[in-house]
Every structure is written in structure tokens, then in C-alpha cells.
Amino acid sequence: MKLNFELFNPKGFISEQQTDLIITVVALLLIAVIPALVLTFTFAWKYRASKQSKFTPNVSGNTKLQLGWLGFLILIIISVGTLAFKNSHALDPRKPIQSEKQAITIQVVALEWKWLFIYPNSSIASVNFLQFPEDTPINLEITADAPMNSFLIPQLGGQMYAMNGMKTSLHIMANEVGDYRGFSSNISGEGFSGMKFTARASSDRDFNAWVETARISSGSLNYNELAKPSKNNLPTTYLVAQTDLFDSIVMKYGEPIHVR
Amino acid sequence: MFGRLSLEALPHEWYTLGAVVSLGLGGLVAAIFLSKKKLWGWLWNEWLTSTDPKKIGIMYIIVALLMLFRGFLDAAMLWFQQAVLNGTSYGLSADHFQEIFTAHGVIMVIFVTMGLMFGLMNYIIPLQIGARDVAFPFINSLSFWLYVAGAIFLNLFFVLGGDFSSAGWLAYPPLSGLEYSPGVGVDYWIWSLQISGLGTLLGGINILVTILKMRAPGMTLMKMPMFTWATLCSMVLIVSTFPLLTATLVLLSLDRLIGTHFFTSTMGGNPMMYVNLIWMWGHPEVYIIMIPSFGIFAQVVSTFSRKKLFGYSWTVASLIAVTLLSMLVWLHHFFTMGAGANVNAFFGIMTMIIAIPTGIIVFNSIMTMYQGRITFGTPMLWFLGFVSTFSFGGMAGVMLSVPAIDFQVHNSLFLVAHFHTMAIGGALFGIFAGFSFWFSKITGFKLNEKIGKAAFWCWIVGFFVSFVPLYVLGFMGATRRLDQYDPSTGWQSLFIISFVGLLIIATGAFLQVLQLIHGFLKRNENKDLTGNPWEAEGLEWSTSSPPPDYNFAVIPGTNKIEEFHMPKNTPIGIYVSGFVFLVGFGAVWHIYWLTALGIIGAIICVIIRALDEDTEYKVILK
Ligand code: HEM
Numbered sequence: 001m002k003l004n005f006e007l008f009n010p011k012g013f014i015s016e017q018q019t020d021l022i023i024t025v026v027a028l029l030l031i032a033v034i035p036a037l038v039l040t041f042t043f044a045w046k047y048r049a050s051k052q053s054k055f056t057p058n059v060s061g062n063t064k065l066q067l068g069w070l071g072f073l074i075l076i077i078i079s080v081g082t083l084a085f086k087n088s089h090a091l092d093p094r095k096p097i098q099s100e101k102q103a104i105t106i107q108v109v110a111l112e113w114k115w116l117f118i119y120p121n122s123s124i125a126s127v128n129f130l131q132f133p134e135d136t137p138i139n140l141e142i143t144a145d146a147p148m149n150s151f152l153i154p155q156l157g158g159q160m161y162a163m164n165g166m167k168t169s170l171h172i173m174a175n176e177v178g179d180y181r182g183f184s185s186n187i188s189g190e191g192f193s194g195m196k197f198t199a200r201a202s203s204d205r206d207f208n209a210w211v212e213t214a215r216i217s218s219g220s221l222n223y224n225e226l227a228k229p230s231k232n233n234l235p236t237t238y239l240v241a242q243t244d245l246f247d248s249i250v251m252k253y254g255e256p257i258h259v260r
Numbered sequence: 261m262f263g264r265l266s267l268e269a270l271p272h273e274w275y276t277l278g279a280v281v282s283l284g285l286g287g288l289v290a291a292i293f294l295s296k297k298k299l300w301g302w303l304w305n306e307w308l309t310s311t312d313p314k315k316i317g318i319m320y321i322i323v324a325l326l327m328l329f330r331g332f333l334d335a336a337m338l339w340f341q342q343a344v345l346n347g348t349s350y351g352l353s354a355d356h357f358q359e360i361f362t363a364h365g366v367i368m369v370i371f372v373t374m375g376l377m378f379g380l381m382n383y384i385i386p387l388q389i390g391a392r393d394v395a396f397p398f399i400n401s402l403s404f405w406l407y408v409a410g411a412i413f414l415n416l417f418f419v420l421g422g423d424f425s426s427a428g429w430l431a432y433p434p435l436s437g438l439e440y441s442p443g444v445g446v447d448y449w450i451w452s453l454q455i456s457g458l459g460t461l462l463g464g465i466n467i468l469v470t471i472l473k474m475r476a477p478g479m480t481l482m483k484m485p486m487f488t489w490a491t492l493c494s495m496v497l498i499v500s501t502f503p504l505l506t507a508t509l510v511l512l513s514l515d516r517l518i519g520t521h522f523f524t525s526t527m528g529g530n531p532m533m534y535v536n537l538i539w540m541w542g543h544p545e546v547y548i549i550m551i552p553s554f555g556i557f558a559q560v561v562s563t564f565s566r567k568k569l570f571g572y573s574w575t576v577a578s579l580i581a582v583t584l585l586s587m588l589v590w591l592h593h594f595f596t597m598g599a600g601a602n603v604n605a606f607f608g609i610m611t612m613i614i615a616i617p618t619g620i621i622v623f624n625s626i627m628t629m630y631q632g633r634i635t636f637g638t639p640m641l642w643f644l645g646f647v648s649t650f651s652f653g654g655m656a657g658v659m660l661s662v663p664a665i666d667f668q669v670h671n672s673l674f675l676v677a678h679f680h681t682m683a684i685g686g687a688l689f690g691i692f693a694g695f696s697f698w699f700s701k702i703t704g705f706k707l708n709e710k711i712g713k714a715a716f717w718c719w720i721v722g723f724f725v726s727f728v729p730l731y732v733l734g735f736m737g738a739t740r741r742l743d744q745y746d747p748s749t750g751w752q753s754l755f756i757i758s759f760v761g762l763l764i765i766a767t768g769a770f771l772q773v774l775q776l777i778h779g780f781l782k783r784n785e786n787k788d789l790t791g792n793p794w795e796a797e798g799l800e801w802s803t804s805s806p807p808p809d810y811n812f813a814v815i816p817g818t819n820k821i822e823e824f825h826m827p828k829n830t831p832i833g834i835y836v837s838g839f840v841f842l843v844g845f846g847a848v849w850h851i852y853w854l855t856a857l858g859i860i861g862a863i864i865c866v867i868i869r870a871l872d873e874d875t876e877y878k879v880i881l882k
Pocket residue numbers: 546547549550592593594611612614615618654655656657658660661662666669670671675678679682683686687
């Protein structure tokens with residue numbers, strides 16, 4: 001059992017930048033927090049009543065000082081704000097990741113209470129297990145046929161809500177081969193805590209082999225059966241005949257609301 | 261006839277049955293005691309029907325402390341499950357676990373923090389502004405009783421069965437919709453919030469008008485004590501945002517009752533709309549509970565440093581800025597719902613901007629200590645505890661408001677740690693500071709400072725032991741609200757540390773109870789005869805401890821002793837809230853005649869009250 005500080009142990013193109021951002025922002029904020037704490041305890045100690053140091057009961061303000069820390073706080077917030085703005089764009093989950101390699105699209109459906117991953121180009125699907133090649137941009141299209149969930153693999157990138165009748169998107173890319181923890185982070189009913197999966201970044205060859213095996217050895221997917229509530233499902237693969245399965249799940253709820 | 265309420269719905273689990281039995285026994289003991297001592301009349305005439313804000317304030321505090329007890333037990337169960345029972349077969353079921361954290365959140369935010377705040381405000385605000393009463397004494401009693409009705413609603417399922425909502429304290433649809441939560445749980449949740457929310461709105465209007473209209477001559481706005489200023493800001497937020505909560509809950513209950521499609525996934529409904537609406541109330545709500553504490557701390561630090569508050573007008577301006585800005589940031593609770601980069605960045609930056617006035621408030625408090633004569637009474641210790649915790653909580657808050665970071669830590673234990681730091685280290689510590697500050701004013705006797713300080717140390721140490729592990733767990737990618745997690749994650753050791761912290765906090769709470777009992781037993785030795793034990797400034801300290809019914813014989817700023825009128829006590833507030841309770845009860849169980857009866861009854865009571873001319877009595881002081 002090894003403790004894994006996932007947020008400081010990023011393995012993806014997006015998550016690495018998020019980690020850097022966390023560290024930078026903490027450093028900037030400490031510039032304000034540390035003086036506040038130091039001043040508090042210095043003053044509390046230095047001006048304790050028993051010590052009889054200088055006493056100025058009637059001083060009730062000082063405009064220069066006020067402007068001083070107003071400016072100081074504004075500067076810090078401007079720098080954090082700039083970072084926030086830039087990275088909202090740079091790390092926008094809707095933005096495709098640029099790479100020489102061809103991106104792979106995987107469709108994600110949150111069900112009661114498991115994750116269904118559809119590989120539209122390979123005609124297979126898997127439950128509670130996600131595999132993809134490393135160093136390849138992955139376009140995730142996300143929806144739900146269940147209460148709201150949130151799809152998250154901390155070591156690869158941020159999270160995105162999965163909602164009925166809507167399609168959200170998330171882009172990730174793994175930098176290293178490995179198994180990463182994925183799960184839902186938004187309460188979605190009884191089986192919520194079991195909505196976890198392994199996200200496996202592998203070499204291209206292993207990925208293709210996995211797809212081949214899935215194609216040969218899986219039964220075909222009966223979506224309506226799978227969509228029934230069930231808990232703690234084991235990883236399984238399926239053959240998918242229906243090419244527009246994902247869209248039909250989105251459309252099931254009527255006119256879709258596109259959250260591109 | 262009885263809608264969904266059938267024999268099967270009645271309680272049959274050990275914990276609900278246990279609650280019924282213990283409630284019954286407790287009630288019986290209380291009833292026998294009251295009858296023996298012939299205290300029924302006293303209880304009814306002097307307390308329950310009172311329109312005196314001081315008595316209403318004390319009743320708020322008592323109910324809120326009872327709710328705190330329940331909220332604390334809930335927390336202990338949640339923690340015990342995660343620290344000890346994870347992976348065993350003895351734990352709570354997922355559903356039960358989810359009901360408990362849902363109840364825990366609602367109780368702590370709505371019934372504990374708000375109740376304690378309203379208690380203090382009712383007692384202290386009229387005193388601080390030199391008034392004999394609040395603007396609308398009857399409405400005050402009604403607000404309190406609506407709050408009580410809401411609190412009963414939240415606990416009703418123990419007695420009457422069904423279950424409580426398991427959809428989280430803000431009950432996002434579609435999970436809270438009919439499709440995924442067909443039972444009565446979400447309805448209990450809706451009506452608990454709806455009824456107490458109505459009370460809060462009325463109470464907010466009342467205190468707002470009191471502050472604006474009833475200040476003693478000479479007390480201009482810019483002479484008001486900081487707690488009054490902070491309360492004013494908090495009440496402005498209540499009046500601006502609680503109607504939103506009411507409306508949102510009405511829409512959700514329509515979805516559940518008559519099958520409309522405001523927030524469903526199908527038929528053009530939109531759950532995202534709900535998420536927006538609930539946070540447009542929800543974010544201001546967290547500031548409603550925080551802002552009054554800023555005011556308490558400012559007064560505490562200036563009293564215990566023997567100095568004027570540093571930068572009074574800057575602090576006032578900052579409070580106002582926080583108030584206004586807090587209505588413009590709600591989207592930071594769901595950056596991860598798919599909005600565009602510009603929208604997220606806008607709300608992220610608006611959120612950070614709040615840190616500027618917040619920082620000014622804190623820096624001004626700190627600067628007040630500069631060249632002071634600081635003594636470390638219990639209230640001052642709570643202030644120092646506040647600075648230590650709040651700085652980190654604020655830092656975590658600003659981190660969460662950077663959208664690209666939030667994508668990682670949203671819904672994680674890091675978020676849980678953030679808001680507990682703010683709500684406990686900020687709001688609750690402020691309330692405790694206020695209690696120890698004004699306690700002798702309220703009761704006429706002083707509390708033992710030694711026990712009070714020991715309690716403080718338990719709280720602050722327990723707090724860090726309990727919540728630092730949660731920040732760490734957040735960095736390990738641990739999600740909130742998990743009833744089960746994979747033991748191979750190694751999180752358990754941290755959960756255990758956190759649970760130990762909870763035990764230390766419990767010790768602190770126990771010491772506080774002990775301090776109360778001790779103070780009460782020794783009340784004759786520790787009388788506060790001066791009315792101003794801390795040598796503080798402010799009108800509340802110029803009258804006796806406890807103050808007479810009418811607060812001030814002579815209104816400060818005037819010099820003639822006059823005759824004046826005080827409101828008579830009235831039971832109508834209790835009746836109205838009883839009828840409103842029936843409205844909710846009927847709606848939960850689909851007993852529509854009861855709902856109709858409740859509406860008619862409440863309206864009739866209000867009419868009777870409105871036609872009553874004889875609501876005041878005359879006081880003539882010699
Ligand atoms: C410097 C000031 C603050 C900032 C910048 C800030 C920022 C934030 C942000 C961005 C979130 C959303 C995080 C997420 O859901 O991913 C959040 C959540 C929260 N904050 Fe704060 N906050 C501040 C002060 C406070 C205060 C004073 C309180 C209460 C006393 C508070 C209570 C909460 C609560 C209860 C939640 C989460 C509720 C939930 O999701 O169930 N915050 N805060």
C-alpha cells in the first residue's frame with residue numbers, strides 16, 4: 001500500500017500543467033498569508049498587556065497603510081487572476097490537444113452505477129475499464145443516462161460533469177504507460193462509490209491487441225439490459241453493433257442541449 | 261385520506277424506533293418535571309409566546325445547540341464509517357450514509373450556524389443600537405417558530421417514518437427528481453428548507469428594518485458598532501437571496517408533486533437551471549453565515565487590545581464590497597459543468613476579487629493589535645484561532661476559484677476541507693467568540709475563563725488534526741461522500757487521524773458544556789455587577805447584565821424618562837407556524853386536505869392578529 005499524491009504525481013499533458021499551476025498559485029498566495037500570520041502573532045506577543053510596551057489607544061487608522069495593503073492584495077490577485085484567465089483557455093477541457101498523432105475519440109456514458117466507454121471506431125465498448133494508447137490525444141465525449149456524475153482521472157486531467165441529454169467534452173493525453181485511478185466525483189445515488197474504473201495508458205501495440213481481443217472474445221452489448229441499475233460492476237468488454245449508440249442515448253432525453 | 265402515509269411508512273428500523281422511544285421518554289420526563297414544579301404556565305407565558313427579542317434570541321440558541329448535537333453525531337457516524345468501518349461488513353449502507361451527510365450539511369448550515377447567529381443578533385443588535393425592541397416583535401416570534409418548524413421537519417422521519425433525502429445538502433436534480441428519488445426523503449428536505457427559509461427571510465427583514473429605523477438618536481450609520489454593520493450586510497444578503505431559494509424549491513416541488521418539467525432531464529426540463537438557481541442563493545448563503553462573525557471579531561480585537569478598530573470606514577466599505585460581490589460568483593461551484601473558458605474565467609476572477617476586501621477586513625483586525633495593550637480573554641483566543649485557520653481556508657478558496665485547478669479538486673476532500681475551515685474556523689469560531697464576549701451580558705454571570713480557554717485549545721488543535729488530513733487526502737484525489745473506498749489507496753490512515761481530531765473537538769465541546777454547567781452552579785459568586793466586565797465600548801455595555809425587558813430606561817442620546825409601550829406576548833406565531841407545518845406535512849405525504857387546512861388556518865391566524873388592536877402594554881418608570 002503506497003500513498004499516491006495523485007495531484008503531485010501527474011502523468012498527463014493536462015495534469016502536469018495543472019500541478020505546476022497549483023504550485024505557482026500556492027506560492028503567490030503565501031506571499032499574503034505568511035505576513036498576515038507573522039504579523040498577528042508578533043503583535044499579539046509584542047503588545048501583550050503585561051509587557052507595557054508603547055500604547056497608542058487612539059490611533060484609528062492610517063490611509064497610507066490602508067492603500068498599501070489594498071495595493072498589495074490587488075497585485076497578488078492580478079497575478080493569480082492572469083494565471084486563471086490564461087489557463088482557463090490553455091487548459092480548457094473542450095479544447096483538442098495538438099499532437100502529431102491522430103486523436104482517438106472515446107464516448108463516455110455514466111450509468112446507474114457504472115461507466116460505459118464506447119469506442120465508436122472500433123465497434124467495441126467496455127464497462128468500468130478504459131484503455132488507450134499513450135502520447136495520443138484522447139477526445140472524450142461525455143453524457144449520462146443516470147443522475148449527474150462527474151468523470152475524473154486525477155493523474156491525467158481534470159473532471160467534467162456527465163449529464164442526461166447533454167454532451168460535454170474533455171481532452172486528455174497520457175505521457176506515460178500506466179494504470180490510473182478513474183471515478184465519479186459527483187454523488188449519483190446508491191451505487192455512487194462503486195463508480196470507479198481503471199484507466200490504462202498503454203503502448204499502441206498493447207492497445208491494438210486489447211481491441212482485437214475485445215472484438216474476438218466479447219459478447220454483444222444489450223444496452224437496455226446494461227442500463228438497469230447495478231453496483232460495483234466488474235470490468236467487461238462488449239461488441240457494439242449500433243453505430244449511433246452514443247447519440248441515441250443523448251437524444252433519448254429529447255432535443256439535446258449542446259454544451260460543446 | 262392519509263395520502264402516502266400508511267402503516268408501512270411508520271418507523272421500523274432500530275435507529276428510528278430508538279429515536280421515537282427516546283423522544284417519548286424525554287418528553288415524558290420533561291412533562292412530569294414541568295407539572296411537578298408547576299412550570300407549564302411559566303414556560304408558555306414567559307418564554308414560548310414571548311415577543312422579547314432577548315428571550316427569542318435565547319430560544320434560538322437553545323434550539324441551535326440541540327441541532328448542533330445532532331449534527332455532531334451525524335459527523336461522528338460519517339467519520340467512523342470512513343476511518344474504521346471501511347471495507348468491513350458492519351458499516352452503514354450507502355443509502356443511510358448518504359442520508360446522514362445530507363442531513364449533516366443542512367443541519368450545520370441552516371439550523372446551527374444560522375440559528376446561533378439569529379440568536380446573538382436578536383439579543384445584541386437592539387442593545388447595540390440603543391433600541392428597546394426590534395421593529396416587528398410579532399414577526400420576530402413567527403420567524404423563530406418557523407425556524408423551529410423547519411427543524412422539526414428535518415427530524416420528523418425518525419418519528420413518522422419514510423426516509424430523509426440522500427441527494428446531498430443542495431439536492432441536485434435529476435437525482436432529487438421524482439425519477440431517481442421517488443420516496444418522501446427529498447420532500448422532507450424541501451419543506452424543512454422552505455419553512456425555515458421563510459422564517460429566515462422574515463427574520464432578515466425584521467433585523468434589517470430594526471437597524472435602519474430604530475437606532476438611538478445620534479447613532480449615525482458610521483457610528484454603528486462593527487457587529488451591527490456586519491449584521492446589516494448579512495441581512496441585506498438574506499433579503500436579496502432567500503426569495504430565490506423559495507422560488508427554486510417551489511419549482512422543484514412542483515416537479516415532484518404535479519409532474520411539471522422545470523428541472524427534469526426530459527420534456528425540455530433543465531437540471532443545469534436548478535444548479536444555477538440554487539447556487540445563486542447558496543453562495544450568498546455561505547457569506548450570510550460568515551459576515552456577522554467578521555463584525556464580532558472586529559469588536560473583540562478592539563476590546564482586548566484596548567484600542568479603537570483600525571480603519572473603521574475601510575472595514576465598513578470592505579464588508580459592503582464583500583456583500584455585493586458575493587452575489588456575482590455563484591458559477592464557481594460548477595466550473596466543471598461545461599461552460600466556456602471565458603465564462604469560467606470571469607466567475608473565477610470575480611471570486612478572487614472577494615479575497616481583496618476580505619483581506620482588508622482581516623489586515624485591519626490585525627493592525628488593531630499594533631501598539632495595543634492586549635489581554636488574552638477567551639474571545640481574543642477565538643480571534644487568534646480564526647486568523648490561523650481562515651488564512652489557510654481563504655487560500656484554499658482562491659485556489660478553488662482558479663478554474664483550471666478546480667477541475668482537479670472540485671468535489672474532493674480538499675473542497676470539503678476548504679469550507680469546513682471557513683465555516684468552523686470562520687463562522688463558528690466567531691459565534692463562540694461572541695458567546696464568550698456577551699455571555700455575562702445575557703445571563704448576568706461570568707463564565708470560568710480557564711475552562712473556556714481549555715475548550716478553545718481543544719477546538720483549535722482538534723480542528724487542525726481533523727482537517728489537515730482532508731487537505732492531504734484531497735491532493736491524493738480522494739472524493740467526498742464515499743461510503744466505501746478501495747483500501748489499497750492507503751487513505752484509511754489519514755481518515756483515522758482525522759477521526760482523532762474529531763474526538764479532540766468533541767472534548768472541546770464537552771468542556772464548553774461543562775463551562776456552562778459550572779457557570780450556572782456558581783452564578784451567585786460570579787455575578788456581573790458592573791454590566792461591563794471587559795471594559796468594552798458600546799451601548800450594550802451601558803445597561804445592566806442582564807438588561808431589563810425594555811433594555812434601556814432612558815434611550816441613549818435622549819435624557820427624559822418617559823412612558824413607553826412594549827409589545828405583549830402572543831401565541832399567534834406558534835399557531836401560524838403550526839399551520840404552516842401542516843401545509844408542508846400534507847405536501848410531503850400527499851394529504852392534500854391537510855395542506856388546505858394549513859393554508860386556511862395560517863391565513864385566519866394572521867387576520868386575527870392583524871385585527872387585534874390590543875398588542876401593547878404601557879410601561880411607566882418612576
Ligand atoms: C476568500 C473567500 C472564499 C473563496 C475565494 C471561496 C471559494 C470557493 C470556491 C471556488 C468554491 C467551489 C469549489 C468547488 O465546488 O469546486 C467554494 C466552495 C464552498 N465554500 Fe468557499 N470561498 C470563500 C469563502 C468561503 C466562506 C467564508 C465560506 C463559509 C463560511 C465558504 C463556504 C463554502 C462552501 C460551503 C462551499 C462548498 C459547498 C458544496 O459544494 O457543498 N467559502 N468556495
